[in-house]
Amino acid sequence: xRRTTAIAxxxxxxxxAAACSSSxxxxxxxxxxxxxxxxxxxxxxxxxxxxxxxxxVNGIKLALAExxxxxxxxxxxxxxxxxxxxxxxxxxxxxxxxxxxxVASDSKAVYYMGEFNSGAxxxxxxxxxxxxxPQVSPANTYVGLTTSLPGSAPxxxxxxxxxxxxxxxxxxxxxxxxxxxxxxxxxxAGCTKVAVANDxxxxxxxxxxxxxxxxxxxxxxxxxxxxxxxxxPNFRSYASTIAGQGADxxxxxGIVSNGAVQITKDVHSAIPKAKVFGGDxxxxxxxxxxxxxxxxxxxxxxxxxxxxxxxxxxxPGGKAFLAAYKAKYGVSNPDPYAIYGFEVMKLGxxxxxxxxxxxNSKSAVLHALFATTAxxxxxxxxxxxKNGDTTLKSYGxxxxxxxxxxxxxxxxxxxxxxx
Amino acid sequence: xxxxxxxxVRRYVGRWGLIAAxxxxxxxxxxxxxxxxxxAGYVAGHAVYRHDLSQLGYNFxxxxxxxxxxxxxxxxxxxxxxxIELINFAHGxxxxxxxxxxxxxxxxxxxxxTTSVLGLTGGLLLxxxxxxxxxxxxxxxxxxxxxxxxxxxxxxxxxxxxVGFSFILQNVGLIWRGxxxxxxxxxxxVQQTVFTIAGVPIQRGxxxxxxxxxxxxxxxxxFINRTRAGRAMRATAQDPEAARLMGINVNAxxxxxxxxxxxxxGAAGLVYAxxxxxxxxxxxxxxxxxxxxxxxxxxxGNVRGAVLGGLIIGVIQALADSRMGPQWTEAVVFGYxxxxxxLRPRGLLGEETREAG
Numbered sequence: 001x002r003r004t005t006a007i008a009x010x011x012x013x014x015x016x017a018a019a020c021s022s023s024x025x026x027x028x029x030x031x032x033x034x035x036x037x038x039x040x041x042x043x044x045x046x047x048x049x050x051x052x053x054x055x056x057v058n059g060i061k062l063a064l065a066e067x068x069x070x071x072x073x074x075x076x077x078x079x080x081x082x083x084x085x086x087x088x089x090x091x092x093x094x095x096x097x098x099x100x101x102x103v104a105s106d107s108k109a110v111y112y113m114g115e116f117n118s119g120a121x122x123x124x125x126x127x128x129x130x131x132x133x134p135q136v137s138p139a140n141t142y143v144g145l146t147t148s149l150p151g152s153a154p155x156x157x158x159x160x161x162x163x164x165x166x167x168x169x170x171x172x173x174x175x176x177x178x179x180x181x182x183x184x185x186x187x188x189a190g191c192t193k194v195a196v197a198n199d200x201x202x203x204x205x206x207x208x209x210x211x212x213x214x215x216x217x218x219x220x221x222x223x224x225x226x227x228x229x230x231x232x233p234n235f236r237s238y239a240s241t242i243a244g245q246g247a248d249x250x251x252x253x254g255i256v257s258n259g260a261v262q263i264t265k266d267v268h269s270a271i272p273k274a275k276v277f278g279g280d281x282x283x284x285x286x287x288x289x290x291x292x293x294x295x296x297x298x299x300x301x302x303x304x305x306x307x308x309x310x311x312x313x314x315x316p317g318g319k320a321f322l323a324a325y326k327a328k329y330g331v332s333n334p335d336p337y338a339i340y341g342f343e344v345m346k347l348g349x350x351x352x353x354x355x356x357x358x359x360n361s362k363s364a365v366l367h368a369l370f371a372t373t374a375x376x377x378x379x380x381x382x383x384x385x386k387n388g389d390t391t392l393k394s395y396g397x398x399x400x401x402x403x404x405x406x407x408x409x410x411x412x413x414x415x416x417x418x419x
Numbered sequence: 420x421x422x423x424x425x426x427x428v429r430r431y432v433g434r435w436g437l438i439a440a441x442x443x444x445x446x447x448x449x450x451x452x453x454x455x456x457x458x459a460g461y462v463a464g465h466a467v468y469r470h471d472l473s474q475l476g477y478n479f480x481x482x483x484x485x486x487x488x489x490x491x492x493x494x495x496x497x498x499x500x501x502x503i504e505l506i507n508f509a510h511g512x513x514x515x516x517x518x519x520x521x522x523x524x525x526x527x528x529x530x531x532x533t534t535s536v537l538g539l540t541g542g543l544l545l546x547x548x549x550x551x552x553x554x555x556x557x558x559x560x561x562x563x564x565x566x567x568x569x570x571x572x573x574x575x576x577x578x579x580x581x582v583g584f585s586f587i588l589q590n591v592g593l594i595w596r597g598x599x600x601x602x603x604x605x606x607x608x609v610q611q612t613v614f615t616i617a618g619v620p621i622q623r624g625x626x627x628x629x630x631x632x633x634x635x636x637x638x639x640x641x642f643i644n645r646t647r648a649g650r651a652m653r654a655t656a657q658d659p660e661a662a663r664l665m666g667i668n669v670n671a672x673x674x675x676x677x678x679x680x681x682x683x684x685g686a687a688g689l690v691y692a693x694x695x696x697x698x699x700x701x702x703x704x705x706x707x708x709x710x711x712x713x714x715x716x717x718x719x720g721n722v723r724g725a726v727l728g729g730l731i732i733g734v735i736q737a738l739a740d741s742r743m744g745p746q747w748t749e750a751v752v753f754g755y756x757x758x759x760x761x762l763r764p765r766g767l768l769g770e771e772t773r774e775a776g
Contacts, residue, residue, distance in 0.1 A: 048599040087589075087701075089598025193461070200746075227746050231705055233695045236481060236610070237740030244474075246461030261602045262697045269610035286599070293601045 037074045037360050038106050039064075039348055042099040042114035042124065044084035044091045048256035048293070051286040052337045053116055056138060058329050059341025060113065063349065066324065072353035074360060077108075078345075083120050090257035091120040100124035104131035110365045111136070111348040113341075117255065118142030118203040121168070125160040129167045134366040136347060137170040138340040141178055141280065141308075142206045146387040149176055150418045151210040157387075169369055169388035171344055171379070172308040173395065175203070178279055179210035180414030181306045181395035182251060183218035189275050189304065191249035193223045195242035197235075197263055199254025199281075200227040207253040207279050210418065217416040223247050230258035238263070239270035250274050255281040256294075264295050268302070278305040284335060289404025300400040304409070309336030310396035311408045317378040333405065336396065343379050347372075437762045440755070441731065444738050449475050473618030478737045480619050486733020487628035488694065491635065491687035492710035493717070493725035495558075495680030501720030501771055502656045502676045504574070508581040509561055511707020512588035513681050517554045517688020518698045519595055521546050522603045532604055539606060543689075547631070550689050551682040558681025559674050567670065585703075592700030600699040603692055624694045631690050635683060636726055642679070643722065652676055656720065656771070709736075712756050718766030727767055731755075 041060055043053040057080055069076050081103075083096040096115060103109045104127055112128055112135040115121045121140050128135045137145075144152030145160060145168065161167065186194055194215075198208035208225050215222050223245040226238065242250070250267045252260050260282045267274060276299065278287070283305035287294045295303070312318045312334075321339055326332045351368045352359035359365070373383035382392045394413040398406040449472055451457075456468035492514050499507045525531075530542045565580035609624035643649035654662040655672045663669050691706070692698050710725075713732045717724025732752055739751040759767065 046598055084598075086593055086598050089600075192464075226744055229745050229748070231701070232740075232745055232748070233485075233691070233697070233702065233706070235740075235745065237478070237737050238745055240477065240481075241741050244458045244460060246458070246466060257599050259600070262600065262695070265602070265605075265696060266610075290602070293599070295602070296605065 035074050035360055036077050036108055037071065037110045037352060038103075038108040039076050039078045039111045039345070040081055040099075040103045040106075040109060040113065041078070042081040042083045042096065042103075042112065042120075043116045044120075045080070045082040046084045046086050047089035048284075048286040049084070049090060049116060051256075051284045051292065052139075052335050055331075055335035055338035056116070056341035058325070058334070059338040059343075060345040062321075062324055062328055063342045063345035065328070067346075067349050071349040072356055072359050074352055076349065076352075081114075083115055083117075083124075090255065091115065091117045093120070093123050096120045096123040097127060100127035103133055104128060108360070109133055110352065110360060110362050113138060113344045113348070115140065117201070118145060118206070119201045121145055122160065122202055125168050126162055129161050129163055129165070132163070132165075132167065132362045132366065134362060134369055135168045136344055136369065137168070137172070138344040139172055139280070139337065140170050140203075141172055141175040142202045143174050143176055143210070144202065144206060146170070146174070146389050149174075150213050151176065151179075151206050166370065166386075166388050167366060169384050169390075171340060171347065171382070171390050171392075172280075173392050174389055175207045175210050175279075176214070176417040177393055177414055178306055178308075178395055179207055180214050180217065180417045181397065181412040182211060182277055182279060183214055183220050184412050184414055185304055185306065185397050186220050186249055186251070186275075186277055187218045189249070189277075191220060191275060193221050193245065193247045194249045194251055194277075195223050195245065195247035195267075196225040196251045196253060197228050197238070198225065198252075199230055199258035199260075201254065201258065203279075203281060204254035204258070207281075208251075211251060211253065213418050214416070228254075228259060228263060230254075232259065233262075235259070235263040235266040236270070239266040242267065243270040247271060248274055249277060251277040252282055253279060256284065256287045260287050261293070261295055264299065264303075268295075268299055274302070276303045278303070280305070280307040280336075283307045283398055283406050284337075285405050288400045288406055291404060294404065297404065300402065300404065303400045305398050305406065306395045306412070307336040307398060307406070308392070308395055309339055309408075310394060310411045312336070312339055315339065315378055316376070316380060321378055336398070336406065336408075339378060343377050346377065347375070350375075433762050437759060437767075440758045440762065444735065444742075444751075445475060445479075448478075448738060448742055471618060474741075476617060476619035478741050479734055480621060480625055481741075482734030482737030483730055484622075484625035484628040484694070484733070485736060486713075486730035487632040488687050488691055488729075489706070489710045489713050489732055490726040490729030491632055491683045491690070492706055493713040493729045494636070494639065494722055495684045496707075496711050497714040497717070497720055497722060497725040498652075498676050498680045500714070502652060502673055503566070503570075503577075505566065505577050505581065506711065507561075507566075507680070508578070508707070509565075509584035509588055510558075510680065510684060511703035511705075511710065512585050512592070513554050513558050513561070513703070514684040514688045514691070514706055514710075515592050515698075515700060515703030516557060516588060517550050517685035518692040518702065519592055519688075519700075520550050520553050520685070521689040521692045522596075522601075522698055524549060525604065525606065530604075530606055532606070534606070543606070543693075547686060547689055550685040552685075554685030554688065555678045555682035558677040558684070562674055562677040567673070585707075589700055589703070592703075596698070596700060598700065600697050603696055603698055605696045607693055609694055609696060627693060628690055631686055632726075635686055636722070639679060639683070640722060648672070648675055709752070712752065716756055716759055716766055718768040718770045720771035721766065721768050724766055724768035724771075731767075 081099040144156035198204040401407040456470040612620040713728030717728030739748040
């Protein structure tokens with residue numbers, strides 16, 4: 001009897017825990033008689049990337065709130081999923097797969113916003129592809145997810161689409177453009193010899209490879225491209241090696257959680273005048289700001305990084321977005337990814353709305369997304385090509401302000417990229 | 420009794436092969452630097468090559484200072500294994516707690532980049548003392564809660580509780596400072612060159628690592644060899660039953676061992692935070708693995724062996740990092756461990772455990 005009671009007690013505790021966990025991950029909204037469609041985002045909400053993903057989710061919620069949780073005749077139920085774990089401090093393959101499986105099993109799911117990291121999308125795309133769920137990433141840039149361009153791995157991108165039908169799109173320009181923008185920035189900054197380090201993830205190693213492939217277009221010499229072990233306590237030997245190679249600039253291709261701050265500090269100590277460059281994986285205050293665990297303030301004048309976002313105020317509707325963001329969250333200068341969050345949700349809402357009664361059909365939403373050609377948006381007018389890549393071709397170059405925050409410097413539109 | 424020729428050859432290879440294996444990398448790169456030179460920078464667009472041993476010297480200086488930190492941690496492993504034959508998996512995490520406590524104390528004491536030299540010296544010495552007390556006490560607590568009740572249990576039982584405590588401490592660190600590596604202030608300008616020896620820049624960090632490690636190791640060696648409590652530790656390590664019959668309080672002696680190991684881990688934690696200017700809840704796992712490897716390499720249970728193992732691993736890491744690329748470092752370190760174990764299964768200076776006699 002005592003045993004039975006104990007088991008019943010345990011079951012009750014487990015049920016309560018399950019109930020708590022499911023409710024805590026839910027974003028909220030009410031349903032209406034017109035029907036409900038389920039939208040999901042899957043992003044790393046813990047660790048260093050949260051400096052980018054929290055504003056991104058804020059942007060998503062802002063767009064949803066402006067639409068009063070409605071997309072045409074449907075009420076949108078939005079759920080925030082976290083593809084990171086506290087222990088990893090960044091995206092986790094198991095958690096990403098679990099998120100994708102959860103959405104794949106939801107019959108009302110019509111729109112999946114994610115992932116933030118290209119490596120994570122390598123995990124979720126095949127799962128969602130088999131379920132026919134339309135997936136739009138607000139941040140992925142790795143070329144191999146959608147193309148077989150130089151810089152992708154053998155078998156890409158077909159291996160991510162087991163059904164043979166594309167289900168994945170993205171609203172940020174791919175890394176062949178970002179790498180070219182980085183090379184342009186380095187050339188303009190007077191770099192003669194660049195040492196590149198990558199974090200060995202899909203995004204980092206892909207971006208580093210593209211830098212090497214495109215260096216000739218922009219007359220930049222890359223002295224080395226090294227895959228680092230992010231768990232290494234320090235990178236001083238590496239830094240002394242690249243100093244010996246005469247590097248006057250350093251490019252980190254990777255995300256903040258993967259040793260970006262430590263390697264930058266060590267390179268700065270070995271080559272104090274070296275200019276430091278990075279992609280969107282590090283263009284956030286968790287890397288650029290000393291007060292937020294980033295690099296020391298002495299490095300601020302030396303850092304430049306690229307993000308797809310350009311001058312927020314100069315975008316069509318950018319000022320309205322900034323005003324609305326400030327009104328809702330009290331922040332006047334949000335992270336560059338906030339506007340991508342806003343747009344990725346707007347895209348989903350508009351697509352469902354335009355489909356009228358068909359808005360709750362996954363296949364109809366998918367077809368409509370790929371059919372988008374000249375969408376006027378807060379990012380400017382854009383569409384998608386047959387691979388699901390945006391037609392936007394510019395990157396923003398950011399410097400670091402005296403407060404450690406990335407500050408938009410100028411727009412870079414590369415003319416030459418690998419084909 | 421005539422020695423079998425094959426055994427003689429094996430003994431010969433064991434002795435000289437080990438020396439050859441240890442010297443292989445430094446000799447190879449030394450000769451390479453002298454003959455082919457190494458790129459030392461660029462002048463007017465042209466690569467400048469130097470033909471000397473200063474690059475190798477730099478690798479050694481950097482490796483030895485890194486190794487000094489591993490040595491401090493390795494001593495904790497070796498002391499505990501020597502006395503109760505347990506791999507204390509939580510030891511690396513005690514070291515991590517040492518780093519976290521240090522960084523928090525800097526905040527409490529107001530130590531920053533603008534603190535005066537006097538204030539910094541006093542503050543860091545105070546931090547060292549507090550951290551050693553905290554981590555030493557923590558290690559004693561772990562022993563009391565997770566190991567002592569299992570003294571007569573099968574050996575697997577305390578091994579599992581050690582793994583359990585390792586995870587508990589990792590989670591404490593995770594809750595304390597989050598999941599990502601955190602940058603901490605470079606209080607002592609750790610990479611600033613103090614002086615140069617034969618073209619090798621000696622940085623503040625190198626001096627710090629040795630300034631903490633050498634006195635502590637000497638103090639520990641003196642304590643173990645010269646004091647009554649130290650003799651009790653040695654007696655307990657050799658035969659706990661006989662030690663008990665001789666009137667030694669074995670439990671108290673084992674607690675003392677954990678206290679000393681924990682204190683050294685705390686000191687290593689402070690040096691690590693100052694040296695790396697970067698702390699992470701997971702740092703103890705990797706550091707623990709390296710330090711345990713150092714302890715095994717030097718001869719488990721042997722304090723001098725742990726120090727030697729730590730220093731050797733530090734140098735191997737620096738050479739591999741600098742010459743082959745960081746992606747090869749772990750493979751090279753563990754390749755060396757395998758070679759040393761094959762050539763000398765009891766480690767470089769021999770085990771000092773009950774099994775070894």
